[in-house]
Amino acid sequence: MPPYDDWNKIDDEEDEELQDASHLETKKDVILFCIDCSESMLELYPDPIYENVQTCHAYAALDAAMQIQKKKVIVGPNDAVGILLFNTTRKVETSRNQGSEIKKNCFVYQPIAPLSAPKIQELIQLLDAFREDPEELKNNFPPMADGKRVPMGDVFTSCNWVLRDGAPKTASKRVFLITDADDPHAGPGSKQLVTSARTTLIDLTQAGVTVEPFFISTKEKPFDMSKFYSSVLLPNNLVDEDDIDEDDPSVLPESISISRIEDLLAQMRFHEVPKRAQFSIPFELADGFTIGVKGYGLVTEQKKGAYKYFVDLGERMEVATVRTSYVDEDRQAEVNKPKMVYGMEVGGAGDDDGAGTRVVQPGQRPFYTADEIRSFRTLGLEPSLKLLGFKDRSELLFEDNIKHSLFIYPDELTYSGSKRTFSALLKSMLKKKKMGVVLSLTRRNASPTFCALVPQEEKADEGGWTDPAGFHLIPLPFADDIRAAPVENGCRASEGVKDAARAWIDKLSVKNGAYPPDSYPNPALAFHNAQLQATAFGEEFDPEAFEDLTEPKVDMIHKRAGKLLEAWKIAVANDENAVSAAPAEKAPAKGTKRKADVDVSEAEIMSRYAEGLLNKLTVEQLKNFLKSKGKPYSGKKADLIERVEDYLGSQ
Structure with a gap:
């Protein structure tokens, strides 16, 4: 039986199951x-x-x-x-x-x-x-x-x-x-x-x-796309x-x-990197009115490649196939996976031989099939998007974006006319400055989520399309996902401090306001890949020659904005708001230790006495109670408990 913390989880391959995933197996x-x-x-x-x-x-x-x-x-x-x-x-x-x-x-x-x-x-x-x-x-x-x-x-x-x-x-x-x-x-x-x-x-x-x-395209020979392409x-x-x-x-x-x-x-x-769709699901705009959409992840973390097991066959090495199987220890036979059930693992009942078992009361369901577990999570819904209504774009707050969004695009191959309908909806929402609210379930083993459907207009430049037309699917938080920050007092910098900060920020800003991610690769991943590449091509790898492009260029920073940074620090030090908001420093007490809080109320002592749980109290708590009643408080814990019982029994 699966352990307690894993009883309601289905296998990973089922967790990634998608709707109509035949065309995604690339x-x-x-x-x-x-x-x-x-x-x-x-x-x-x-x-x-x-x-x-x-x-x-x-x-x-x-x-x-x-x-x-x-x-x-x-x-x-x-x-x-x-x-x-x-x-x-x-x-x-x-x-x-x-x-x-x-x-x-x-x-x-x-x-x-x-x-x-x-x-x-x-x-x-x-x-x-x-x-x-x-x-x-x-x-x-x-x-x-x-x-x-x-x-x-x-x-x-x-x-x-x-x-x-x-x-x-x-x-x-x-x-x-x-x-x-x-x-x-x-x-x-x-x-x-x-x-x-x-x-x-x-x-x-x-x-x-x-x-x-x-x-x-060059200056001598510019490329005119309208001539042929x-x-x-x-x-x-x-x-x-x-x-x-x-x-x-x-x-x-x-x-x-x-x-x-x-x-x-x-x-x-x-x-x-090929543009692979993460899901392809129907988008229900109204009862009986459905189009097809595909979802793409715009930001993906690049990780190290998965390790593989190899089998030495003497003349050659072959990749070992990894397969998970469940075996019944009593029968020493593989369990049929579709017949497996899931339940919480609880304490044993009866003698030691019955550890891991439990008594099932009439009418109770201790075990559930994989389909039932999936229905608990999905509420019986199939992967799809369902349009619930529209709101003004202004109602979407910055703090509502707690997870990375997905980008959806029409899928003409699944439903004919999806592209035309998708385009009409997009243009209408952009014109009216509206956003949609949808009920989203992108995978069979996921949980339904309410999402904001934010339209994006297509923007082009001389080099081609930069921002494609489509919708951003932003998961909306539940009420307990956002909590107020525990800030009692706040302060704002003066205009002089802001101007001083703006001066050195402008000096160190990225050119053209664009951040090229390929120019600053993950150093740990780049170091790992460089070693693998040297091994694959039979080259020598020199760790000292590896350059971490993410390290700040301190000399360049001081050369460009050193004086501006010094002026900003002086302006912060002289700002009245910053000085008044700074907490007063207290001299640390030397040689003192905080005494543990061992006091308990008399009502709690009487409650423990009534339940027969006086032994759960500490020696210090028992001594403080006897001391407050004028009773002797020396001796071992058993003696203290006996005196407390005698006192409370005589009341």
Whole structure:
């Protein structure tokens, strides 16, 4: 029987059970880097970081692919990565098993395969060779002459075949498209090529593949998305398909315009983690009126990878499969899990052989099935969202946000018309400045929660969509989740102190008001991953060379705001509010000890006497009672109890 504190808990795998989770079983991530190798991508220019070194856009793209693979070896060893190059005349090698389906002038440099150190080292050797000879990439992957280009429809078709042959069916599949050509099909016949590209892209997305473009834009050659890609790439925002204007570039999905090529890796790392839905449930707007939504976690803690057990089979090592089973000690046989019941473990009844048993009174239910335990927790509800009503946005207070929120988005595949209805509800709530109140149950083994449904308007900048349109699902606290702070007296700083503080805060603020989380990784996790990476690639790891980017740069802080900090401290010391609010210091008493509070009331003594529990009192308490009654109070505890009993018995 499960212990007392675990009697009403179901197994972890059942706790994570989701509604309609068939499409969420994508534990593996597959990325295909689709890199343009045209003349402009291979054109050399001075490296912005290193002196007297030349580089090119194709090198930066391959280097970013290498860095992503090295990182995934540690954080996602089960994932798969491939590299497809297009606009190159390199011939297809049959040894790479590319087959005849890969279109002409497309070359698979790395087929889709699980991550491995030898494959990454091969790419590192290619990049090192380019550093020694800048013509290395052009010699290995010669571009098409006279500015000719592969039709983008052929590129998407080749991507589809590469992913079809190498990617698992249940994996999340993505294509990172990297190019600097904003109009690859300029000239006659462009309209047919645009139609072909859009058709093949639809085939690619219907196969479960997401295309994430990375457009390289420079001052000499700005990238104009309206020339070609705005009419080819599918819209990913909340816009009705009937309202799409082919000449309007605003329907472009999430795309990255790389104004500086050195930002390519940073942008790729941001898009590296696949957007996996945490749940997919129905959203009931009214009786008989339901749409489908998906929920995403915007903030997730990155942790160390789980350890695995390996079995030494002599010639090879294999991962051991871990399975939990329950065994009946009396029968020495495995218990059928569906027949298990749950109950609280209590003290034994009867002799010692009956320890762990109890007497069940008629009409009582001591044990419950797993379904009954789940019904206690879920109140018999199925995973869903139910709209209860609307409130003004102003009624949502800051202290109401006690847990991290989730972000919900429409799921058109579950309920047809969800996207259109979701968009209409969002626009109406934004217009009226309202928020929704919903009853939320996101998992089968969770508890129902009241949540605030806060709409978010879509905001865009030059680099693509930054804030997508959707709803934030904020769990609302119950009455006992928020307590008043035990503050009796408070004080506020004067305007002079505020101005002095504002001066040094402005000097030390993050640039552009944005915090880049990738620039400050968790030092413990980064140190752990660096050791694993060195081990995987056979490199030496120097602990002294590890840099903790989260350590404050004290010298820089003092240089920028040292004098301002000193002025602020002086202003605080001279502020009357701060001086008056400071508690008066008391000199600590030396050589004194606090005496324990042993006094008890006479009523409590009489109550203990009536219950026969005088032995529960301490010797000091018994002595104080006898002393107050003028009775002798010397001797052992048994003598003291006898005198108290004699006194109270004579009253």
